Amino acid sequence: DDLVLILYRVVGQGTTIMCDAGEGGSLSVLGPLGSGFEMPHKGETSVLVAGGMGIAPLIFLASIMESGSFIFLSGFGSGEEIVATDEIGFSGIDLSISTDDGSAGHRGLVTELMKNRLTGFDGKTNPSVFACGPLPMLKEVAAITLDGALPCQVSLEATMACGLGACQGCAIRGSLEQNTAYYHVCQDGPVFDVNALDWGAL
Ligand code: FES
Numbered sequence: 597d598d599l600v601l602i603l604y605r606v607v608g609q610g611t612t613i614m615c616d617a618g619e620g621g622s623l624s625v626l627g628p629l630g631s632g633f634e635m636p637h638k639g640e641t642s643v644l645v646a647g648g649m650g651i652a653p654l655i656f657l658a659s660i661m662e663s664g665s666f667i668f669l670s671g672f673g674s675g676e677e678i679v680a681t682d683e684i685g686f687s688g689i690d691l692s693i694s695t696d697d698g699s700a701g702h703r704g705l706v707t708e709l710m711k712n713r714l715t716g717f718d719g720k721t722n723p724s725v726f727a728c729g730p731l732p733m734l735k736e737v738a739a740i741t742l743d744g745a746l747p748c749q750v751s752l753e754a755t756m757a758c759g760l761g762a763c764q765g766c767a768i769r770g771s772l773e774q775n776t777a778y779y780h781v782c783q784d785g786p787v788f789d790v791n792a793l794d795w796g797a798l
Pocket of ligand 1: 757
């Protein structure tokens with residue numbers, strides 16, 4: 597149906613405007629822009645790793661994956677910040693939770709949960725990893741997956757002004773193996789293969 601669901605936290609001017617628009621208000625929106633996740637091959641297991649609001653694209657990804665084909669790990673600052681997926685229309689998504697303060701689920705980082713769960717795979721049935729969240733979390737996800745040679749796609753967050761590849765505000769460095777020195781998160785991403793990026797420069 598004609599429904600767009602936007603999950604966001606109020607952190608600045610733009611999100612304050614969205615919040616103040618209220619019921620019946622109107623906003624100008626440009627999109628959809630850029631690229632999304634590539635779906636895993638049939639029969640593969642996927643590990644979805646979310647940090648905070650980074651859960652948003654992964655909820656949509658999970659909703660189109662076969663049930664039982666993925667493990668969904670989600671980290672939050674505290675139990676109060678947990679996004680109740682069933683309350684926003686996505687029932688039956690089973691989240692393994694971590695919180696920084698230990699008020700719900702595993703106390704600690706979601707990447708610790710990720711490392712624990714990856715030990716359950718024997719090397720022949722390595723999963724694909726899909727991740728979205730704050731940069732320090734994504735760097736750790738990149739380190740783990742590059743070290744284990746696991747397929748991994750990350751969805752990056754970036755401050756975007758134009759959304760069209762013109763202002764360079766969202767430019768990030770490509771890895772040395774790439775022919776492209778810089779990517780635009782708005783146009784080339786926000787989803788990238790983990791091997792495409794220069795993680796040391798991020
Ligand atoms: Fe302007 Fe990406 S937001 S180049």
